[in-house]
Amino acid sequence: MKAFMCHSQGFPTLMLLVLCSMFLFLLVATPEREVSEVSPLLLKLFSNPQSSPGSAQMLRSIPEFEWESALELEKKRFLALQTPAHPTASTRHPLEVVYSDGYKFRLNEPDKCQKISPFLVLFVITEPQDIAKREAIRKTWGNESSVPGVSILRLFLTGLHPRFGSPLQNLLEEESSIYRDIVQQDFLDTYNNLTLKTLMGMEWISKFCPNASYVMKADSDIFLNVEYLVSQLLHPHLPPKKDYMTGYIYRNTKPIRSKAYKWYVPREVYPNDTYPPYCGGPGYVLSGDLAQKIYQVAQTIRIINMEDSFIGICLHKLGISVTDSPWGLFNVYKITYEKCRFSKVVVVHHFGPEELLQIWPNFQDQNETCKS
Template sequence: MKLMKWELMLGALLSTAFGGLLLLFLSQLLASWTDLSSPFTRTSSKKFEWQAQTPPALVPRVLQSYSFLLNHPDKCEDPRGPPFLLMLVMTRPQEVGVRQVIRQTWGNETLVSGVIIRRLFVLGLPPPLFAQELQDLLEEEDREHGDLLQVGFLDTYHNLTFKVLTALEWMAQSCPTAQYVLKVDSDVFLNPNYLVQQVLWPNGPTQLDFITGHIYRGANPVRKQNQKWYMSPELYSHNQYPDYCGGPGYVMSGSLALRILAVAKSIKPIHLEDVFVGLCLQQLGVKPTPSPPNTFLMFWRKYDHCTFHRLVLVHHFQHQELLQIWPDFILSHSACPTG
């Protein structure tokens, strides 16, 4: 099986030089924390130079001229019409097995009847050590599945804002008439049927200035430097963030996604992607719309089939667990009480 071959090859590559990979990856990560002004990696159709760098502050010419290393500009073309929902799944290059599990579970484009769903996995460059070998595996995976959207900078946590914005740039170029856009992480359980039927209402009018998820209101910046979500006063000086939807998963109307992309070019970028989107919403004068209560969970919850049928998303859900519970989730719906 091709997936098994990829995973074996990937495991061998990583395990032979794990220490060196870790050190080099951490050094690149630290560089991305401190340098938000280095140039985009430039690519050529003849040769790709493996010099992953952090993108600069966002300016219109950067986003407009940006090209993708793996791309599917015809992904949204369908004789039935534009997608009702475009899924942009944030994933790391080495997560071959995770992507395959998502394809088999909540990322299945045919899971919800009566609507058109399109899914793309968004990823950056692999860590520099064995980068060419990993890229070869990605290209083979993409030839088989046709669903990888690769951007040309190092795939790190602190580059997530740029990763999301370049994915929205792809949407603006290749899928501008999608009714709704879902930004979602790869470590979640997702219930697309509940999302479509109970949150987006496919038989109702499209909600133009619409974004929902788990809404954070009145959140304060973390000022302790040893914390994951540390925000320096130099980068963001205010004592409170605007309202924003939690990064593990939020959904917005396609028209609002385009407006966010446009206004993002005039806002100083910060590495907390969900907060940055909140800053864009503040600039636009748009408030997040509350979802049905307790349906976007930002924490792990033990699986219960009837409870999960009334949820949109559960964070910190590993792909092994997802694969185990999915058959029961699919088959158990009729056994759950309604209401």
């Protein structure tokens, strides 16, 4: 292969050197793109390369997901919190999540449930920088007055940005002072720490809102039909269910053992070949009493970096089963918007703030009716 050469007849030497240097800098400094999310079908294929001819070769051709660098700051955080009960830094796998009562609330709304007993608490998983997502959710499905006669409470859960914590924190605190709907602890907000974020919500219920009837854990990139959830599954006119959790249920799924994916779970972190049944992470609902039980049992077992799978492990430890819901209510894939179809679902995944704001006026339009 011919070497790269910078040559231009009559071009000033100094300018030529500057341009060559800039080119080489961009060539070296440009980061590799992260592996994009793939469908569960591909995940199943790559978690078992022998299941299809040529799949192992396909897997080797995919660049590795570089989770090591993303976790370097988390290692420092672990060292700061280390106690004799924790594994030492030398024996702990980089993907092993450290759950500690040393995480403190940076932002909190401890008085939200003092005057009310909410029927439904919406916990929305966001990152500190997700200002547009939070604003869109407040104006759409996160509106606390969306279901007449039903007490709904909305809270956004977040951690500390791993690189821009201080400047973002000022913005987050200002946003919190306006809306009073953000809860934050001082763990790093990374994909690996999604489990910590969900457990923060379970802790908040246990300590500040134990009288909540139901809790909905929702990602920030979903469409959520709260009215249909309440009327079809939760039934506010009936006594609250106990030990209840439902959503899109996964059964007999295997941990992803390839570093090519951000869903990678090494055997050192989770040695079993399959997960217990669990509800898919984009959105699931559980009873308030079960949220408190999950918070308690999570302090007694080893935590893994896959949040939804870990909640299933907690249920297995508690001896509680997930509850089947009618097929098609919880969609972990995106489906094309159509009002009458969306009026009879609970969750649809992969809706950004712009698209959510675009479809919402039509979804709320009372003049356009659907056949029952």
